[in-house]
Amino acid sequence: MSRPSYGDGMSIHGEHPFLPAEADRSPVRRFRGRLASPVSLWTAQYAGKRAGLTVSSVLVADGEPGYLLGLLDPDSDLCEMLLKAKTAAVTLLGEPHRQLADAFGYVAPAPGGPFRLSEWTDTEWGPVPAGVTAWAGGRLTSGEPREIGWAVQVQLEIEHVELLADDVAPVVHRRGRYAVVAPD
Structure with missing residues (x-):
C-alpha cells in the first residue's frame, strides 16, 4: 500500500522520524524495551x-509501609514539582486513558496542556484523573533523587491506595508501543 503524497515532496511514514536506527540505539535500552512495563501517570x-x-519504569514494593520506586526524567516538570511538593499521586492507566499517556509522555499534542484532557480530583498527594481504576498517594522518602543511567530514582512511601475497578484493560508499554492486557 502506498503512502499519500502531498505534492511537495512530503509523505507520511510509519516509522518515528526522530528515532535513531536500531543499530545506533543502546543495547541496554533495547533490552529494557522488550519488557512489558505498566503505564502509570x-x-x-x-x-x-x-x-x-507518564512513567513506565516503576516498581511497587509491598510491605508495611509499601513503596513506589520510579525512574523520572530529571529535566521534567514533574521531577522539579515533586521535589517541592514531596508528594505524588501515581495512577495506573487503562485503555480509556491512552491519550493521557501520550500527552503526559510528550509524544502527542495537548492544546492548553495535558491537564485539559480529563476531569481531575485533587488529593493531598496530587491530582488524579477521573475514571481511573487504581491509584496510590505517596510521600517522597529522601531529598535529592539518585541518578541512575539517564534518569533519577525517586522513592515514595505509600500512604494511600484506592482500587476502584478491575474490569478495565490495563495498558503496558513494550518496544515503544502501547499494548492492552485483557483484564482477569
Whole structure:
C-alpha cells in the first residue's frame, strides 16, 4: 500500500522520524524495551501548579509501609514539582486513558496542556484523573533523587491506595508501543 503524497515532496511514514536506527540505539535500552512495563501517570501539585509525567519504569514494593520506586526524567516538570511538593499521586492507566499517556509522555499534542484532557480530583498527594481504576498517594522518602543511567530514582512511601475497578484493560508499554492486557 502506498503512502499519500502531498505534492511537495512530503509523505507520511510509519516509522518515528526522530528515532535513531536500531543499530545506533543502546543495547541496554533495547533490552529494557522488550519488557512489558505498566503505564502509570505520576502527578504532583505545589503552590497552585500541577505537573505530570507518564512513567513506565516503576516498581511497587509491598510491605508495611509499601513503596513506589520510579525512574523520572530529571529535566521534567514533574521531577522539579515533586521535589517541592514531596508528594505524588501515581495512577495506573487503562485503555480509556491512552491519550493521557501520550500527552503526559510528550509524544502527542495537548492544546492548553495535558491537564485539559480529563476531569481531575485533587488529593493531598496530587491530582488524579477521573475514571481511573487504581491509584496510590505517596510521600517522597529522601531529598535529592539518585541518578541512575539517564534518569533519577525517586522513592515514595505509600500512604494511600484506592482500587476502584478491575474490569478495565490495563495498558503496558513494550518496544515503544502501547499494548492492552485483557483484564482477569
